[in-house]
Amino acid sequence: MQRLAGGTDIIVQVREGRRDIDALVDIKHIAEVNALSFDAANGLTIGAAVPCCLIYEHKAIARAYPGLIDAVSLIGGIQIQSRASLGGNLCNASPAADGIPVLIALEGVCDIAGLKGTRSVPVEQFCTAPGKTVLQRGEFLVRFRFPLPKKQSGAAYLRFIPRNEMDIAVVGAGVSVQLDAAKAKCTAARVALAAVAPTPLLVADAGAALIGTALDEASIAKAATLAQAAAKPLSDMRGDADYRRHLVGVLVKRALAVAIDRVK
Numbered sequence: 001m002q003r004l005a006g007g008t009d010i011i012v013q014v015r016e017g018r019r020d021i022d023a024l025v026d027i028k029h030i031a032e033v034n035a036l037s038f039d040a041a042n043g044l045t046i047g048a049a050v051p052c053c054l055i056y057e058h059k060a061i062a063r064a065y066p067g068l069i070d071a072v073s074l075i076g077g078i079q080i081q082s083r084a085s086l087g088g089n090l091c092n093a094s095p096a097a098d099g100i101p102v103l104i105a106l107e108g109v110c111d112i113a114g115l116k117g118t119r120s121v122p123v124e125q126f127c128t129a130p131g132k133t134v135l136q137r138g139e140f141l142v143r144f145r146f147p148l149p150k151k152q153s154g155a156a157y158l159r160f161i162p163r164n165e166m167d168i169a170v171v172g173a174g175v176s177v178q179l180d181a182a183k184a185k186c187t188a189a190r191v192a193l194a195a196v197a198p199t200p201l202l203v204a205d206a207g208a209a210l211i212g213t214a215l216d217e218a219s220i221a222k223a224a225t226l227a228q229a230a231a232k233p234l235s236d237m238r239g240d241a242d243y244r245r246h247l248v249g250v251l252v253k254r255a256l257a258v259a260i261d262r263v264k
Ligand SMILES: Cc1cc2nc3c(=O)[nH]c(=O)nc-3n(C[C@H](O)[C@H](O)[C@H](O)COP(=O)(O)OP(=O)(O)OC[C@H]3O[C@@H](n4cnc5c(N)ncnc54)[C@H](O)[C@@H]3O)c2cc1C
Pocket: 001, 002, 003, 004, 005, 006, 007, 008, 009, 010, 011, 012, 027, 033, 048, 049, 074, 075, 076, 077, 080, 083, 084, 085, 086, 087, 088, 089, 090, 091, 092, 096, 097, 098, 099, 135, 139, 140, 141, 142, 166, 167, 168
């Protein structure tokens, strides 16, 4: 059984004969999966079926989470963004999904409901293989939860595609950084990648290498090198493995520069 959120993945897959399904359950009208809220007490909650356009059109969310807006505003074009959800992006479990790296960088948590109750899983543990997730039979994703943006923090998502829009990422990089009160030293950092492994990847040691540094050129270069080492890219018609590994270095450096600029 599959779920229909925006349908921008599943309908295409069924039409092309890539999925043989016995039932497609429309979840769009369940209140919880459509809830979108942001406040100082609870942080950000995004229902699994909320379309991308409602996220970037929400002024307070757009101001507080610009890294998230980088991702939701480049998934497909305007028509796709008015249907496509982050829940569908994650549950489809494409290694190249543009929504996932920044969900990981922002420490997103998935709330899952099933016959046996509810459970929560960090986004970085949700995808287990291409097209596969931790969801068990009878379970579905209800919402994402994110902590409030920390003081002096910034995030960014960048991808490389060979044309200007409407293409699958050859590499994607989502990052977040937090600086101390003087904005002199990094106190927390996360680096996540798309399209370079069977699942979206949190590169914990790349983030760790930035902590305690002044986010100078050398420490950023070290984080980029660690991200390149963690990447396990395949070669395909959109780019060979060496090219993708090179792009990981470039995009991690550039995404960090954008995130740092957003803090400063
Ligand atoms: C023209 C075009 C351009 C695109 N461009 C991009 C792009 O630039 N970047 C990108 O990352 N993707 C892109 N996509 C893919 C797609 O739009 C995204 O992955 C989108 O976020 C999927 O969301 P959806 O709501 O449409 O998912 P659906 O198609 O409704 O669902 C996708 C899958 O997730 C499952 N699912 C959905 N919701 C849940 C839930 N709550 N619980 C459990 N399972 C669930 C469904 O069963 C299905 O298997 C594009 C697609 C098209 C057609």
